[in-house]
Amino acid sequence: MNNPINPTNALIIGSSRGIGLGFVKALLQKPNINIYATYRQRNLATELFSLKTEYPQQLHCRQLDITNEEQISNLSSYIHQKTSQLHLVINCVGILHEGSLQPEKSLRQISSENLLYYFKINSIGSVLLAKHLLPLFRHSNKSILAFLSAKLGSIGDNNLGGWYGYRASKAALNMLIRTVSIEYKRLCPQTIVVSLHPGTTDTNLSKPFQQNVPEDKLFTVDLTVNQLLNVIDNLTGEDSGSFFSWDGSRLPW
Template sequence: MSNAIEFKPINVLIIGASRGIGLGFVKQLLKNEEVEQIFATYRQETSADSLLSLKNEAESKLICLPLDITNEEEITEVVKQIQTRVNQLHLVINCVGILHEGSLQPSKSLRQVNSEKLSRYFQVNSIGSVLLAKHLVPLFRHHQPSVLASISAKLGSIGDNELGGWYGYRASKAALNMLMRTVAIEYKRINPQTRVITLHPGTTDTDLSKPFHKNIPPEKIFSVERTVKQLLTVINNLTENDSGHFFSWDGTRLPW
């Protein structure tokens, strides 16, 4: 790693690491000799087999912690557990997000919109991130460059929305972008070395996007490994002036 995170050793927190892009980040960063400690969270142990098996191979470098991002008490507890091991974090990536979940499916028209669905989208895709930013303040209170990144989506761009539909998902990701933009402004005062960004990973071959692959050309569907490498490149090339912005997988800034 360089530029944005240009020192050694690096302590990392990956939220939502049991599968998909989050698990991909853990696998990639475990190979990085500059990374000393990785904390990785999962919501349910029953669906975290791949992550927990990495823990057995990584010895003390990987610490796996249960976390439901919609529960602020659990966020507080995870931060306390991290603080028993380290007093600084240098890279935090929140990969938690839902598009569909059981009976929860994208609301593509007004007749499908209801308050329960909207609330669930906002709980997971928006509110959890700002609660994380709130409780991570002490771990970013140091003098080394650091990054707080949240996985967003281009569908959350109001300026780019020409097709409509996907009400809850679009709105919750737009809210995520606004919340993290606002966090970036406050962090500039209290943790000025931390760059706060949101990231569009592109369509990635994960469970989240798989039901919608039939409408996407195969060459536009990225492997998890490719997505992770692209996003780490974006992170490594961040400058101080990039905090508070929304980036696509290729490093371009996306409109709000």
């Protein structure tokens, strides 16, 4: 992030693997940065904790279940004890499949339990983060609050159907973030709030669905992270409340 702040304080939500871990690795290469990184399960965060050993002063790891508002509040309090400002927050937590939870191909597969689970992780957790982190954005420096969404959450781009829970929860995320951006503009006007589509990235989330993805459209984690950081670096205040793809283009709602 091209930011004159010294130091820059960043928070990456969902850093145990995949794109979140990639962001941590990339940001650690930048000078004068403090990174707060969250993980849900310690046993899945071995690489993150190896980085913590390598960068003990810059990297701070905290456990977080994004469906637990008390833990989100405690995370905000923990960071506030360390610093009064955040300058970059990226929420990388999302779910598409997990065990018996799989994207629905038809109405026959819809269940209220699965729909609620999609919304708790893909939508509600993000707006709770925006709620509890707001005090850390009440400063005069340019800052970014970004959430990984998905092009599949675009209502205007939905021409194939299916994947009800994932599509709907990401569409809800986009609406929540758009609404957050309006309130943040009043309360912390230097903060740019955006949804980001990372493209299809070679992670556990996309792995079962990669067979039909063209080779040049299946991104490595490093490429995705670099592309999204480039988008983030070029955001201006007028971009707050928008939905951007990995190449910097705006996506339809």
